Amino acid sequence: MKTFEEKWTAWLDEQLSGKELEEFEASLPDLDAARAEKRDAQKLGAFLKEQLAAQTLSNEEFFNHQLREKIAREREEDQPRTRSSWWTIPRLVWCGATALALFLFTTFVFLSQEQPGEQSEYLTQILNSRVDPGANPNATISIFESKTDNKVTVLWTEGLQSLPADYAAK
Amino acid sequence: METETTPAQADVSELDLVRRCQAGETDAFDQLVTRYRTRVFAMIYNMVHNEQDAWDLAQDSFVKAWKSIGRFKGKSSFYTWIYRIVMNVTIDWLRKRQVKAGGAEFDDAIQLKEIDPASKTVPKADPLPHQRMEHHEIRDRIDKAIAQLSPEHRAVILMKEIEEMQYHEIAETLGCSIGTVMSRLFYARKKLQNTLRDVYENV
Numbered sequence: 008m009k010t011f012e013e014k015w016t017a018w019l020d021e022q023l024s025g026k027e028l029e030e031f032e033a034s035l036p037d038l039d040a041a042r043a044e045k046r047d048a049q050k051l052g053a054f055l056k057e058q059l060a061a062q063t064l065s066n067e068e069f070f071n072h073q074l075r076e077k078i079a080r081e082r083e084e085d086q087p088r089t090r091s092s093w094w095t096i097p098r099l100v101w102c103g104a105t106a107l108a109l110f111l112f113t114t115f116v117f118l119s120q121e122q123p124g125e126q127s128e129y130l131t132q133i134l135n136s137r138v139d140p141g142a143n144p145n146a147t148i149s150i151f152e153s154k155t156d157n158k159v160t161v162l163w164t165e166g167l168q169s170l171p172a173d174y175a176a177k
Numbered sequence: 178m179e180t181e182t183t184p185a186q187a188d189v190s191e192l193d194l195v196r197r198c199q200a201g202e203t204d205a206f207d208q209l210v211t212r213y214r215t216r217v218f219a220m221i222y223n224m225v226h227n228e229q230d231a232w233d234l235a236q237d238s239f240v241k242a243w244k245s246i247g248r249f250k251g252k253s254s255f256y257t258w259i260y261r262i263v264m265n266v267t268i269d270w271l272r273k274r275q276v277k278a279g280g281a282e283f284d285d286a287i288q289l290k291e292i293d294p295a296s297k298t299v300p301k302a303d304p305l306p307h308q309r310m311e312h313h314e315i316r317d318r319i320d321k322a323i324a325q326l327s328p329e330h331r332a333v334i335l336m337k338e339i340e341e342m343q344y345h346e347i348a349e350t351l352g353c354s355i356g357t358v359m360s361r362l363f364y365a366r367k368k369l370q371n372t373l374r375d376v377y378e379n380v
Contacts, residue, residue, distance in 0.1 A: 012363035013356050019366070020337075022344075047374070048366050052338045054377035055369075058319055059339050062219040070214055070232070071207055077240050078203060 019048050191255050198246045206246070210239055213256065216340070217263050223335050224267050224328070226320040234270055238263045253349055260336070260350045268328040315376060322372040326365055333358055334365040 009017070014031050017023045023031055035041045064070060145166035191212075197205035217238060222231035242262050249258055323331055332351060336342045348355045 010356070010360065013359040016359040016363045016366075047370060051366065051370055051373065051377055054373070054380065055319070055334070055338045056341075058315060059223050059335070060219070062222050064215045064218040064232075064235075067211075067214060070218075070235070071210055074210060074236055074239050075203065075207065077236065078206070078243050081240065081244070 019045050192251060195246065195249060195251070195255060198243070199249070203243075206243055209255070209259075213259055214239075217259065220260070220263060220335060220340070221267050223323065223339065224331050225271065226324060230270075234267055235263075238266045241266060257346055257349050261352070264332050264350055268332065271328040315380065318373060318376050322369055325372065326368060330361050330365040330368070333361040334369065337362055 014023070014027075018028070018031055032038055032041075147165045191209070194205045194209050198209065214235065218231055218235045221234045221238070222228065225231055225234065238259070242259055245262070249255070323334075326334070329351065333347060336347045336350065342350070344355045344358050347358045351358070
């Protein structure tokens with residue numbers, strides 16, 4: 008269902024025909040006045056077209072030139088964004104994991120090549136304690152050492168009641 | 178719709194140019210700009226009434242068109258598509274300017290009850306200041322009258338009367354229904370008839 012405004016506009020622009028046109032014109036209280044109004048609106052349309060269509064663009068070539076420059080700038084601004092997008096999240100994760108694995112491998116190699124240090128003072132104190140039957144009468148202490156490289160020492164203690172708290176300080 | 182083309186350019190179909198633009202060819206876009214720059218500029222100028230603003234808005238519209246030309250599917254004609262961008266840019270600019278100015282720049286207060294569909298159309302009784310107005314004076318009157326319309330009403334009346342676009346093309350450009358276009362046209366015409374009658378009746 009068209010509103011009055013829609014019908015009026017369609018009538019003005021000669022878009023109504025047949026029964027619709029007849030019904031609309033019959034609904035107008037003063038058809039002659041309405042027709043005068045229609046001519047007036049058409050006159051307005053012609054007047055606007057005559058007066059406003061004359062507007063021209065000066066410096067047409069400069070318009071295109073400026074536009075080309077703007078588009079070129081836009082493209083340049085887009086380029087760095089494309090390059091920085093190399094660091095995607097999967098790539099970041101992969102690079103992080105690789106760096107971590109490399110670090111662990113290097114640390115392991117470095118430590119495995121390190122010479123065994125001197126026997127600790129603490130171990131010396133434990134070994135000495137077995138010669139003191141007064142402190143630990145039933146204590147047995149076994150030491151296993153690797154013969155291939157002197158890097159592994161296993162100390163097996165049994166029956167040791169306690170270690171004096173001041174051993175480490177001796 | 179008439180376009181600004183040389184005979185050689187006219188041989189190249191618009192769709193071909195659009196496809197080349199979509200492939201990133203700026204030369205093809207340059208040709209499209211040449212075809213539409215004058216009409217686009219004139220349309221915007223009639224909306225904003227300032228040459229520098231019209232120039233800048235036309236530039237912005239074409240840059241926007243370049244950026245989004247990849248999304249043009251060819252379902253509508255290219256000029257409808259470019260006009261949609263032009264209208265969005267211009268109406269948005271006018272609205273922002275209205276907000277900055279504190280609103281109430283446009284007078285859409287005309288009501289249906291104020292309009293007698295069969296009213297007598299008699300030129301205003303006010304005496305005309307001159308028998309023949311200078312062109313710039315007429316233009317000034319028109320600009321002031323159009324400036325009283327809302328951006329949407331301006332767009333509709335200019336597309337209909339100057340560009341001679343069909344209702345459905347205007348509706349497609351503005352993203353509204355045909356009924357809305359016709360309704361806006363009704364009010365815009367009434368408003369301009371009331372404001373400019375003494376001018377166009379006597380030119």
